[in-house]
Amino acid sequence: MPDEIYDEYPSMTLAREAGEVNHIEPLRLGERIKTIRGNLGLTLEEASQRTGLARSTLSKIENEQISPTFQAMQKLAHGLAIDMPQLFEPPKKIIATGRRDITRKEAGKPHPTQTYEHELLATQLSNKKMMPFKSRVRARSFDEYREWIRHDGEEFLLILEGEVMFYTEFYEPVRLAAGDNVYYDANMGHMLVSVSDDDALILWVTAK
Known part of the structure; x- marks a missing residue:
């Protein structure tokens, strides 16, 4: 993916937790x-x-x-x-790591772009398995995008305020209002356009 697309849309890299070792437990x-x-x-x-x-x-x-x-x-x-x-199947071991990160209201890390105004959440944690962020959708037209946005992983999108038109390369555009949500393959080209009077506010969660 070109660097400018990463600037346009915050993505994530998933990595193994440091010190993780693979081994085979004896069958009991x-x-x-x-x-x-x-x-x-x-x-x-x-x-x-x-x-x-x-x-x-x-x-x-x-x-x-x-x-x-x-x-x-x-x-x-x-x-x-x-x-x-x-x-x-061996019993799965559940190990609590004690990881926690609280982001107060409007205290996330800002990441403005031409079409979105992102607020990155839980930024103190590294090697996250998911990336949550809120976004103001500035785009008002499909033509404001240079190309489809696509990246590895899957994504969950929840409309918090306003209305958007959700475009994907394999489906017809769909209008989403506050409370509506969609889960999709992020490798599929996608983009959002605000269609309400004010810029829509959305919650995104990206995971691999």
């Missing part, structure tokens, strides 16, 4: 089955009734004392109403 099938049962709120006895496996057998499987046969895994998948591959 019994632990996985116990987690699934717990998430379903089932006791060993209830899981036994659903799967047709003896309670003692289930307990030994969950405690890694015995390995389930293929037939037993089929019964587990059917009785717990899950797909077989789910038995082999």
Whole structure:
């Protein structure tokens, strides 16, 4: 994308958090089955009734004392109403990073352009997975744009004030009023034009 387009429309670059390391965890099938049962709120006895496996057998499987046969895994998948591959998916680790950034009203970072007046939000955080910003839409005509705006990722757009005409290269233009929103592929050419008396105010969230 040419540099002038980046000036026109704030985009983002997504990167891995520093220190992230990829590694393969050993498969603990019994632990996985116990987690699934717990998430379903089932006791060993209830899981036994659903799967047709003896309670003692289930307990030994969950405690890694015995390995389930293929037939037993089929019964587990059917009785717990899950797909077989789910038995082999390791539990996801949820790690809270404590990241937070508050932007007070009208205290975002200004980024004016020829067709928009952007206010970048949450600017203190780096390596964000999404980029939120508010924009005043100055453009009043399709012809004010040199070319389609397009960039990597997906985008959510919410009209806060006024009305806009939303142009995209693969769809007919659509008029959006306050409260309307649209989610779209940002690789598709797009642009906005204010059609209300005052410049429209919008919230954009860009993510990859």
